[in-house]
Amino acid sequence: MSDSDLRTHAEEIHEQFSDQLDLDVEDVQERLDTLVNEYKVPMSEARRSVVNTYLDEAGMDRDQLGGGSGGNEQVQVSDVDSPEEWVDMRVTVVDLWDPRADAVAQVGLLGDETGTIKFTKWSKSDLQDLEEGKSYSLRNVVTDEYQGRFSVKLNRTTTIEELDEEIEVGDDSVEVEGALVDIQSGSGLIKRCPEEDCTRVLQNGRCSEHGEVEGEFDLRIKGVLDDGEEVTEVIFDEEATEELTGITLAEAKEMAMDALDTTVVADEMREDILGRYYRVTGPTFGRYVLADDQERLTGPVDADEVLIKARSI
Numbered sequence: 001m002s003d004s005d006l007r008t009h010a011e012e013i014h015e016q017f018s019d020q021l022d023l024d025v026e027d028v029q030e031r032l033d034t035l036v037n038e039y040k041v042p043m044s045e046a047r048r049s050v051v052n053t054y055l056d057e058a059g060m061d062r063d064q065l066g067g068g069s070g071g072n073e074q075v076q077v078s079d080v081d082s083p084e085e086w087v088d089m090r091v092t093v094v095d096l097w098d099p100r101a102d103a104v105a106q107v108g109l110l111g112d113e114t115g116t117i118k119f120t121k122w123s124k125s126d127l128q129d130l131e132e133g134k135s136y137s138l139r140n141v142v143t144d145e146y147q148g149r150f151s152v153k154l155n156r157t158t159t160i161e162e163l164d165e166e167i168e169v170g171d172d173s174v175e176v177e178g179a180l181v182d183i184q185s186g187s188g189l190i191k192r193c194p195e196e197d198c199t200r201v202l203q204n205g206r207c208s209e210h211g212e213v214e215g216e217f218d219l220r221i222k223g224v225l226d227d228g229e230e231v232t233e234v235i236f237d238e239e240a241t242e243e244l245t246g247i248t249l250a251e252a253k254e255m256a257m258d259a260l261d262t263t264v265v266a267d268e269m270r271e272d273i274l275g276r277y278y279r280v281t282g283p284t285f286g287r288y289v290l291a292d293d294q295e296r297l298t299g300p301v302d303a304d305e306v307l308i309k310a311r312s313i
């Protein structure tokens with residue numbers, strides 16, 4: 001048996017005892033090596049023997065081991081915040097990528113209501129293939145971390161059960177509340193570059209990439225929400241802008257034509273929404289929150305301020 005095979009088995013055993021014993025993977029590998037290569041013991045026997053040794057050492061029963069015991073914590077994707085934890089998850093396969101190494105059978109993205117996380121399934125694990133779009137209960141997966149990003153590994157002790165229900169996948173949305181304290185330039189009725197895959201906002205009829213072009217009208221608001229402690233930049237697309245201001249793209253174009261000036265649209269919008277309070281939810285993009293959903297609030301969002309107001313009435 002090759003060293004890399006032994007290493008994989010040694011790492012799996014090491015992971016099984018990661019909570020209980022401070023094992024050295026090298027030691028585990030050496031023990032396996034002796035049994036398999038010197039004494040010609042079958043790998044499964046060798047594993048059982050080595051595991052038994054460590055069970056004794058830890059004063060544990062076999063059913064306390066991560067390994068089909070069903071004793072793991074059921075976690076959600078956003079709960080994964082440390083490596084080498086044995087956990088159970090209910091997830092949907094969001095995406096499958098091409099494995100770059102022979103040791104990997106499948107690699108991709110799993111998701112639940114709280115977000116998405118990368119997964120790796122080892123070739124040696126001999127597990128069924130996961131299918132994109134299907135939901136599964138996964139028991140006994142191990143968490144891992146690389147450069148601050150977490151993932152889960154499916155190994156030979158993992159069990160996979162397809163679910164009848166569909167686990168919905170969330171998109172890491174955030175929720176911000178605050179007063180709309182600024183509407184930035186490039187808001188209101190804008191023109192975008194019509195070149196394929198460009199969509200840059202034109203400045204004085206020019207695209208920074210394609211020069212002078214016949215732009216296409218669009219509605220957008222780049223706003224700043226202030227909750228009293230920090231400010232968040234929010235982008236409202238055409239649909240969100242229409243919902244926010246009640247002004248449609250057609251109406252905006254009409255307003256601009258009547259005034260022979262597109263800036264009247266942003267002015268009108270500013271009058272209606274500036275200084276008002278909003279709750280906005282949506283995914284983040286760089287420093288921006290992209291508004292998926294917004295709600296006008298009746299007053300300040302700071303609970304203390306609301307209290308003070310209530311007392312003074």
Ligand SMILES: [Zn+2]
Nearest residue numbers: 193198207210
């Ligand atoms: Zn362009």
